[in-house]
Amino acid sequence: MSSLPIPYGRQSIGVADIQAVVDVLKSDWLTQGPTGERFERTVADYCGAAHAVAVNSATSALHIACLAAGLGPGDILWTSPNTFVASANCGLYCGASVDFVDIDPRTYNMSVERLEEKLACASRQGLLPKVVIPVHFAGQSCDMKAIARLAERYGFTVIEDASHAIGGRYKNEPVGNCRHSAMTVFSFHPVKIITTGEGGMVLTNSSELHENLVRLRSHGITRDPALMTGESHGPWYYEQIELGFNYRMTDIQAALGVSQMARLSEFVERRDHLAKRYDAALIDLPLTCPWQHPDTYSAFHLYVIRLDLGRIGKSHREVFEGLRSQGILVNLHYIPVHIQPYYRALGFTGGDFPEAERYYRDAITLPLYAGLSEADQTRVIETLRSVVGK
Known part of the structure; x- marks a missing residue:
């Protein structure tokens, strides 16, 4: 691998x-x-x-x-x-x-x-x-x-x-x-x-x-x-x-x-396949996989998980840095716009949009792209499992 x-x-x-x-x-x-x-x-x-x-x-x-x-x-x-x-x-x-x-x-x-x-x-x-x-x-x-x-x-x-x-x-x-x-x-x-x-x-x-x-x-x-x-x-x-x-x-x-x-449908089908593999592999971990409304079929630009930090026993940052230290270049989408300094200067403040802020405190974006191999995806899954201690 x-x-x-x-x-x-x-x-x-x-x-x-x-x-x-x-x-x-x-x-x-x-x-x-x-x-x-x-x-x-x-x-x-x-x-x-x-x-x-x-x-x-x-x-x-x-x-x-x-x-x-x-x-x-x-x-x-x-x-x-x-x-x-x-x-x-x-x-x-x-x-x-x-x-x-x-x-x-x-x-x-x-x-x-x-x-x-x-x-x-x-x-x-x-x-x-x-x-x-x-x-x-x-x-x-x-x-x-x-x-x-x-x-x-x-x-x-x-x-x-x-x-x-x-x-x-x-x-x-x-x-x-x-x-x-x-x-x-x-x-x-x-x-x-x-x-x-x-x-x-x-x-x-x-x-x-x-x-x-x-x-x-x-x-x-x-x-x-x-x-x-x-x-x-x-x-x-x-x-x-x-x-x-x-x-x-x-x-x-x-x-x-x-x-x-010419490859758009192929790209989306591949992303959907990989998302389903994540869903199945992560089901027993202390986290929430992305929920899909029955009226939608996602293009799966991103695959975002929500961490159950209380059960994991680590901070958001510790999980994020633990994954990155092992070469899994996770990201976070997004920092709520209203808490950016420029928007705070316009009068917005923490607490204005509590659901977006709750999301930000425990969300992590896992690797997902059409060229992601199943072997590399398995490495992501196994690394995540080791970092969250399950």
Whole structure:
């Protein structure tokens, strides 16, 4: 059995992926060419969405999705505290204020019950959010049908942060079809399900939102005469009609994405298989394995356990460092956003979202990726068993 360190996640790059990138490098288009559009169409078709806009990161995707939704100064965005900071920062980029909704104790996603309670209170105070971003933590979809019903009642826009969840399903339909949201965001960072190196994408069924997203991705520039304010001066003419950004994805990245999409189902099936092996092997240990809602099929970006520290007789840190000292490079997803120093300075404090804080005190992310061998997974399991003393 190998003694090399086992990371919590890593990319799977094959010969076809390398050739796809080489082919683009030999072509006439390195960026803003046909491969980018092909990648968008491939993902949109897989998910069953009408439109897709590829960008240079999921953070950029969240930013322009919020802008396309009209989020701005004086508005409010709500998201989950159990996420990477980008899910909240995107609201601040737009000049809006940010708040959080505590998580469900079993799925670790945004709690629909807490969301409904908070909306009722915010409605009485006249402080309803303009945008709510549910985060499909670890690859498992939030209860989007329930969230969509609340969006209709209270008038907010839903943007799904599905950075963990491409290839996952909700009510037997692909995550990303935007059936219950205005937009869905994916990430293609190397530790995600598929990768473009860095990269992200926004999916939508709205032609108007799609047009806005395309402009915002590229400086707010248009060549559409119907949107221009002045007379065209010739075929070279364009106008900047709003403040946009350079968030474009290169064709080099998109080529890798198209190639990776051919193996998406294989990647997710492998992750599911490995997750089930963990479930079976860890059943007798003093910990909780991830619970899956029957309405969902997780893409299993992450496999997170909760430690029963009282039964283990060790601290969270001792278990974490014990695993790392033996080459099992576990991680922790996530430190609740509201207790980060920047957000504490905005007025948040410990105790604001107790379920997310309880989760943080005993969660550990185990290695899980498509290329993880069963032998290496067995090493993870045996090491975990020795560290927790069972």
